[in-house]
Amino acid sequence: xxxxxxxxxxxxxxxxxxxxxxxxxxxxxxxxxxxxxxxxxxxxxxxxxxxxxxxxxxxxxxxxxxxxxxxxxxxxxxxxxxxxxxxxxxxxxxxxxxxxxxxxxxxxxxxxxxxxxxxxxxxxxxxxxxxxxxxxxxxxxxxxxxxxxxxxxxxxxxxxxxxxxxxxxxxxxxxxxxxxxxxxxxxxxxxxxxxxxxxxxxxxxxxxxxxxxxxxxxxxxxxxxxxxxxxxxxxxxxxxxxxxxxxxxxxxxxxxxxxxxxxxxxxxxxxxxxxxxxxxxxxxxxxxxxxxxxxxxxxxxxxxxxxxxxxxxxxxxxxxxxx
Amino acid sequence: xxxxxxxxxxxxxxxxxxxxxxxxxxxxxxxxxxxxxxxxxxxxxxxxxxxxxxxxxxxxxxxxxxxxxxxxxxxxxxxxxxxxxxxxxxxxxxxxxxxxxxxxxxxxxxxxxxxxxxxxxxxxxxxxxxxxxxxxxxxxxxxxxxxxxxxxxxxxxxxxxxxxxxxxxxxxxxxxxxxxxxxxxxxxxxxxxxxxxxxxxxxxxxxxxxxxxxxxxxxxxxxxxxxxxxxxxxxxxxxxxxxxxxxxxxxxxxxxx
Ligand SMILES: [Zn+2]
Numbered sequence: 001x002x003x004x005x006x007x008x009x010x011x012x013x014x015x016x017x018x019x020x021x022x023x024x025x026x027x028x029x030x031x032x033x034x035x036x037x038x039x040x041x042x043x044x045x046x047x048x049x050x051x052x053x054x055x056x057x058x059x060x061x062x063x064x065x066x067x068x069x070x071x072x073x074x075x076x077x078x079x080x081x082x083x084x085x086x087x088x089x090x091x092x093x094x095x096x097x098x099x100x101x102x103x104x105x106x107x108x109x110x111x112x113x114x115x116x117x118x119x120x121x122x123x124x125x126x127x128x129x130x131x132x133x134x135x136x137x138x139x140x141x142x143x144x145x146x147x148x149x150x151x152x153x154x155x156x157x158x159x160x161x162x163x164x165x166x167x168x169x170x171x172x173x174x175x176x177x178x179x180x181x182x183x184x185x186x187x188x189x190x191x192x193x194x195x196x197x198x199x200x201x202x203x204x205x206x207x208x209x210x211x212x213x214x215x216x217x218x219x220x221x222x223x224x225x226x227x228x229x230x231x232x233x234x235x236x237x238x239x240x241x242x243x244x245x246x247x248x249x250x251x252x253x254x255x256x257x258x259x260x261x262x263x264x265x266x267x268x269x270x271x272x273x274x275x276x277x278x279x280x281x282x283x284x285x286x287x288x289x290x291x292x293x294x295x296x297x298x299x300x301x302x303x304x305x306x307x308x309x310x311x312x313x314x315x316x317x318x319x320x321x322x323x
Numbered sequence: 324x325x326x327x328x329x330x331x332x333x334x335x336x337x338x339x340x341x342x343x344x345x346x347x348x349x350x351x352x353x354x355x356x357x358x359x360x361x362x363x364x365x366x367x368x369x370x371x372x373x374x375x376x377x378x379x380x381x382x383x384x385x386x387x388x389x390x391x392x393x394x395x396x397x398x399x400x401x402x403x404x405x406x407x408x409x410x411x412x413x414x415x416x417x418x419x420x421x422x423x424x425x426x427x428x429x430x431x432x433x434x435x436x437x438x439x440x441x442x443x444x445x446x447x448x449x450x451x452x453x454x455x456x457x458x459x460x461x462x463x464x465x466x467x468x469x470x471x472x473x474x475x476x477x478x479x480x481x482x483x484x485x486x487x488x489x490x491x492x493x494x495x496x497x498x499x500x501x502x503x504x505x506x507x508x509x510x511x512x513x514x515x516x517x518x519x520x521x522x523x524x525x526x527x528x529x530x531x532x533x534x535x536x537x538x539x540x541x542x543x544x545x546x547x548x549x550x551x552x553x554x555x556x557x558x559x560x561x562x563x564x565x566x567x568x569x570x571x572x573x574x575x576x577x578x579x580x
Contacts, residue, residue, distance in 0.1 A: 164526035177506035181479035313434025
């Protein structure tokens, strides 16, 4: 059963009605094409107007939509000859992070991403895409491998955050994330980061330091979950909608803030309504950026990547009081 | 003025405890320090020259209530931001130093903190000096959203430049060091020291307890626990910190710096 969000309901109901009418007309051999066409137009208009006015909270819901295409599905749709590699060569294998090599538009690349599941069983086995230190260390190991062989790195971000628990702390969650930030900032091959769903804080950023940060239209990227923010700030997790607005976590907000480089459109109704089309839209932009980055010398790549992060949050001395 | 030790309950006379570097004489509890106290306890007297004292946060997201929160923090601490950076000497050795002050919005890292740390690292590069950062922080500053989160990447890259230049970076983790700050420059020192009993971790213990619905064992995420698990080089009591820092720097620069 597909999940239907509240604001999706009006047009989904219409679409269901259209489907019913279509099969009814076929069964009874009746010509209802005029009526069906009218309803289709209305559904399309409805969808358009709903999606033109999405609130940040509705985008949070879309970003977390259980039917939204996940890393594994995009890997299947976008890469050829993909082979998955396991383990951090240190402690273990973390199923919350997917890593491997494959071919993208003719180029051999390393692919890494947070791995959410399609259903509850899958999600439990992958810890809902929340990585342990070994997941981040596997990612860094594969990035260094990519560097050695001159392969560009493509990462997919889709996680509620880094795993929180005793083992993760004992094995150095902070240290693992910090090492990835440092390692990615100095990696001498192109890194393209694609935010496809939930970008949850440090656990997301641990795969997120790239030459390009591309973000799907309905993906989010945030320093803290809206629920977490509301409960800290107002001691009231039910004010998450308000927090979602204040946090400026949508793709367009983050483009305006200079955090992400490009917003990638999704099919009308969101990526989950047409995963193939969503993947095609992604591919087109990824190809263009990869071709540009492949021509940049490693030193220049690292220099401009660092310069890009260097200028985020440049503060002026004159702002505010003098001290 | 009398203070009660939060760990053993001993009533301590304020003047005595300052003389003892704000450590409880009875149980060794390390009270949190203000930036001013830390600088005084660490650097040679009169050697400190501050950098970027006028660099302050603005409100990049127009986050409701944030300007008021900043104003209040400035008022109560007398600081312009959660970190004080500058240059000074330890036992005669010149270093670039940064000290975070947890009274200032839990020393959370927004753009101004990230920028000051980054500039401190850049000045250490320019002047070829060691960098010493006393870290304390609740993490990235929520009110600055993704601008704050990205400071993690920015400061990590700044550490990478120090590293590439062959310069020494010592991070000293103090109570508390958690969240986004622990997961960036704090854990990237060539040498990582910590004060006894300091809480150090990615997720705070209360959140972990709520998540796993269990009580955490005593000492979990404390400095000694991190040393035991191989995450930091050495737990250093406050009384020895200045000497140890001086000795580490000395062993890196040789004599006659
Ligand atoms: Zn005591």
